[in-house]
Amino acid sequence: MIGKLLLYIDPGSGSYLIQVIIAAVLGAAFFFKNLWWKFRSLFTRKKPPSQQNDNKNV
Amino acid sequence: MSEPALHPSSYRDPAGFVFQVEGIYYRQVNQSYAADYSLLMSSGLYDTLAGKGLLITHQELPDGPVLPAHATQRYKTLLPAQLGTISYPYEWSFGQLRDAALHTLEVLNISLRHDMILKDATPFNIQFVQGKPVLIDTLSFEKYDPALPWVAYRQFCECFLFPLYLEHYCGIEQRKFQTAWPDGISARLTARLLPWKSRLNAGALLHVHLPNSVRSGGKERKTTFSRQKLLHILQHLEGIIRKLKANVASHPTWNDYYNRTILSQDYLHEKEKLFRQYVDGIAFRTALDIGTNDGFFARILSERKEASILAIDADATCIHRLYTIVREKNIQNVLPLCIDLLLPSPAIGLRNKERASFHDRVHPELVVALAVLHHLVLSSNIPLHDIAGYMAALTIRLLVIEFVPLEDPKAQELIRNRDSHHPYDTHSFERHFLEYFSIEKKSGVPGTKRVLYLMRKKTPIP
Numbered sequence: 001m002i003g004k005l006l007l008y009i010d011p012g013s014g015s016y017l018i019q020v021i022i023a024a025v026l027g028a029a030f031f032f033k034n035l036w037w038k039f040r041s042l043f044t045r046k047k048p049p050s051q052q053n054d055n056k057n058v
Numbered sequence: 059m060s061e062p063a064l065h066p067s068s069y070r071d072p073a074g075f076v077f078q079v080e081g082i083y084y085r086q087v088n089q090s091y092a093a094d095y096s097l098l099m100s101s102g103l104y105d106t107l108a109g110k111g112l113l114i115t116h117q118e119l120p121d122g123p124v125l126p127a128h129a130t131q132r133y134k135t136l137l138p139a140q141l142g143t144i145s146y147p148y149e150w151s152f153g154q155l156r157d158a159a160l161h162t163l164e165v166l167n168i169s170l171r172h173d174m175i176l177k178d179a180t181p182f183n184i185q186f187v188q189g190k191p192v193l194i195d196t197l198s199f200e201k202y203d204p205a206l207p208w209v210a211y212r213q214f215c216e217c218f219l220f221p222l223y224l225e226h227y228c229g230i231e232q233r234k235f236q237t238a239w240p241d242g243i244s245a246r247l248t249a250r251l252l253p254w255k256s257r258l259n260a261g262a263l264l265h266v267h268l269p270n271s272v273r274s275g276g277k278e279r280k281t282t283f284s285r286q287k288l289l290h291i292l293q294h295l296e297g298i299i300r301k302l303k304a305n306v307a308s309h310p311t312w313n314d315y316y317n318r319t320i321l322s323q324d325y326l327h328e329k330e331k332l333f334r335q336y337v338d339g340i341a342f343r344t345a346l347d348i349g350t351n352d353g354f355f356a357r358i359l360s361e362r363k364e365a366s367i368l369a370i371d372a373d374a375t376c377i378h379r380l381y382t383i384v385r386e387k388n389i390q391n392v393l394p395l396c397i398d399l400l401l402p403s404p405a406i407g408l409r410n411k412e413r414a415s416f417h418d419r420v421h422p423e424l425v426v427a428l429a430v431l432h433h434l435v436l437s438s439n440i441p442l443h444d445i446a447g448y449m450a451a452l453t454i455r456l457l458v459i460e461f462v463p464l465e466d467p468k469a470q471e472l473i474r475n476r477d478s479h480h481p482y483d484t485h486s487f488e489r490h491f492l493e494y495f496s497i498e499k500k501s502g503v504p505g506t507k508r509v510l511y512l513m514r515k516k517t518p519i520p
Contacts, residue, residue, distance in 0.1 A: 014272045016283075019207035021272075022264050023287035026294050 062125055066411035071178070073197040074133075079123045083141075085116065085196060086125070087134040094174075094200045095134065103172035103199065112165050114187075114194045115139045136196065139187075142366050142393075143344075144419055147181035147217070148236035149395040149403055151378035152225050152304035153385075154191075155232050158184040159218035161191040163296050166208075170285065175202040179214035181236070182413075188390040204285045211291070215265055216242025219295065222302050223262060227252050229305035231374040233396055240406065240413075245269040261298035304378050326354070328504045329428070329460075333358060336458055336499055336512040337424075346370065346422035346452065348399060349430040353380035353392060359426070360392045367391055368420060372398035400438055417452070425453040428510075431487075432462040436472040441480045443490040450494035450515055457495060457513040461487050466507060484509065 065083070068075040073091035077084055087095050098104050107113035115138070122135030147155055158181050166176045176198050183195040208214075220243050221232035228251060235243050249270035256262040333355060347356040347369045353376075356369035369392055371377055380394040397403065402416040427449065434440045440448075449457055462469050464482055488497070495513035502509050 014269065015212040016207045018269045018272055019211055019287075019291060020283065021268065022294075023207075023283070023290055025264060026290040027287065030290060 062123060064125065064128075066409065067182075067407060067413065069408075071195075071197055075128070076138075077123075077125055083138060084119070084123055085136040085138055086128060086132055087136065087197065088128075088131040089133045090131070091197055092133045095197070097174060097201055098196070098199050101172040101174065103169060103174055104196075106168055106172070107165060107193070110168075111188075111190065112161065112168070112193060114141075114192055114196060116196060138194070138196065141185055141187065141194065143368055144414070145186060145393065145395055146236075146240075146403065146413055147221075148233045148240065149397060149416075150181075150233060150236075151374050151381050151394065151396055152222065152232055153378050153381045154186065154394075155181060155218065155236075156222060156299055156302065157385075158191045159214075159222065159299050160296065161193065162214065162218065163292055163299075165193050167289075167292060169199060170202060170288070173202045174199045175208065176210055179210040180217050180242075182240075186393055189384055189388065189392070190390075202285075204288075205283055207283050208288060208291070212269075213242060214295070215269070216244060219265060219299065220245070220248040222299060223256070223266060224248060224251060225305055226302040227256055227262075227305075231396070233374060261294065265295070265298070304375070322505075325503065325505055329508075329510065330354075330358065332501050332503060332510050333428075333458065336510070337362075340424065340456055340512070342422075342424040342456060344368075344422045345424040345426060346420060347426045347428075349427065349433070350380060350394065351376050353383065353394060355426060355428055356380070356392050356394075357383075357389060359424075360389050363391065365391060367393070368422065369394045370397035370399075372396070372400075399434070420452075421454055422452070423454045424456040424458070425449060426458045428458070428460045429462055429468070429508075431459060432466070432469045432472060432482075435480055435482050436464075436469060439479050442482065442486055443493070446490040446494050449491075453515060455515055457511075457515070459491075459511050459513065460503075461509045461511065463507045463509075 062077060062079045065076040065078060068077070072088065073094070074085060074087045077086065104113065108115045116136040119135045119137050122137065124132055124135060147158070150158070161184060162176065162179050166179075169175055177200045178195070178198055183193055183198060184191045185194050186192070216239075221235040224230055224235055224243070225232040245266055248266050252262060252266060257267055337359065342362070343365050345356075345359050345365055345367045347353070347359065347367060350356050350369035350371045351373075353369045356367050359365060359367045369377075369380060371380075371394075374396045377394045377396045380392075383389070384392045384394065397416055403413075405411065405415040405418065406413045431445065434445050435442060449459070461484060463484065464470075464473075491497075491511075491513060495515055497511055498514050499512035500509060
C-alpha cells in the first residue's frame with residue numbers, strides 16, 4: 001500500500017509502525033484517564049477534561 | 059535588471075517551486091499538485107489559515123511570470139506576500155523553535171478539520187512575520203487519508219521535538235543541533251545524548267527511546283490507523299512541547315547585565331536620553347542592534363512602527379528572554395536572533411546557496427553597536443581599523459556606536475589577565491572610523507567616560 005505512494009519525504013523506516021504503537025499506548029492512557037475523571041465526577045461537579053476540550057477536537 | 063531565477067533551496071518538492079523576477083518572489087504550482095492546491099483553496103483551509111495569520115497569503119496571477127524551462131509543468135503562478143529578513147532555525151532561541159513547533163501542530167490540527175494534512179514539517183517552512191511564526195510553504199498540504207499515519211511525523215520529531223528535548227535535558231542550545239544537523243537529528247543520536255532519567259518521561263520514552271529501539275528494515279508494513287489516533291498523537295506532542303523549558307541556568311548569562319554591574323540605572327537612563335536624541339533625528343526603515351542583550355535599545359527603536367529591527371546577540375539566553383518579551387508585549391517589528399558576530403551563520407546547503415549567509419541577508423540602514431566595541435577589540439583581538447571597515451560594510455548609511463575606554467571597569471575586566479594587542483583609545487578609534495564615516499554627533503555618557511557617537515557612512519567608501 002505505502003510503497004505505491006509518491007512521497008517526497010521519507011516517512012522513515014518504522015515511523016508508521018511507531019505511530020501505531022504510540023497511538024495504541026495513548027489511546028489506552030486516554031481511556032483510563034477518562035474513566036478516572038468520570039469516576040471523580042460522581043463525587044465532584046468538575047467535568048472530565050476530554051469533555052471540556054471536545055470543541056477543540058475535530 | 060536581474061535574470062529570473064529559481065530559488066536555490068526550492069528543488070525538493072515536486073509540487074512547485076519559488077522563483078525570483080526583478081527582486082519579487084513568485085511561486086509556481088505544478089500540474090502534479092493541481093488537485094491538492096484546488097482542495098486547499100476550495101475547502102476553506104486557505105481562508106481559515108490566512109485569516110488567522112498562520113499561513114503566508116498569496117494572490118493568483120493568471121498572467122504572472124513563468125520560467126521558460128518549467129512552463130509546461132505550470133498550473134498556477136502565485137504572488138506570495140513578500141517577506142522581510144529571512145531567519146533560520148539555527149539562529150533561533152529555544153522559545154522561537156518551540157513556538158514554530160506549536161505553530162506547525164496548530165496548522166496541522168486545522169488542516170485535518172478540512173480533510174487535509176501537512177506532508178512535511180520542517181522549521182525552514184516557518185518564518186517570523188510581525189513577531190509571530192507563519193507557515194510560508196503554501197504547497198505543504200495534501201489530501202488527508204485517515205487510514206495512514208502522519209507522513210511527516212519523523213521529520214517533525216527530528217527537526218523540532220528532539221532539539222527541544224536536547225536543550226531541555228542537556229542544556230545545550232537547540233540551535234547548535236540545527237547547525238550540525240539542519241535536516242534533523244536522528245532518534246538514535248538523541249537517545250544517546252539524553253540522560254538516563256529521560257526514560258522515566260512518557261514523552262521521551264515514546265517519541266525518542268521507542269523509535270530508537272524499533273528497527274524496521276525495508277518497506278513499511280501495512281498499518282491500520284484512524285483520525286482519532288492521529289489526534290491523540292498530536293495532542294500528546296503539543297502537551298510535551300508546552301512543558302519543555304529552555305535550560306537557561308546552564309548558559310553563561312548576560313541577563314541583568316545592567317542591573318548586576320557597575321552600570322547603574324543612572325547610566326542607563328543617561329544613555330537612553332542620548333540614544334533617543336540621536337535616533338529621533340534620523341530616518342531609517344531597517345536597523346540592526348548588535349549585542350542587544352535584553353533588547354532595551356532595540357525596543358526603543360521599535361517605537362518607529364514603520365521600521366524593522368533585527369536584534370542580535372551571541373547569547374541564546376538573552377535572545378530567548380527578548381523573544382519572550384516581544385511576544386508578551388506584542389512588539390511586532392523586533393526580530394531577535396542568536397547571532398555571534400565572530401561566528402555568523404554561513405551560507406549552507408547545495409552549492410552553498412540554499413541558505414544564505416547572515417551578511418547576505420541583512421542590509422540595515424542603521425547599525426547600533428552599544429557596549430560592543432571593547433569586546434571585539436579587547437577580548438577578540440580585532441584591530442580597530444578592521445572593525446571600522448566591518449561596520450561600514452554592515453550598515454547602508456548610519457551607525458550609532460559606543461566607545462568604552464580602556465579605563466572603564468568593564469574594559470578593565472576584559473584585560474585583567476592580559477594586555478591589549480591593539481591600540482585602543484579615543485584618538486585611534488576616531489581616526490580609523492573617520493576613514494569610512496563622518497561623525498554627526500558625539501557626547502560623553504554622564505557619570506562615565508564612555509562616549510556615544512552617531513556616524514554617517516561616507517559615499518563612496520574610499
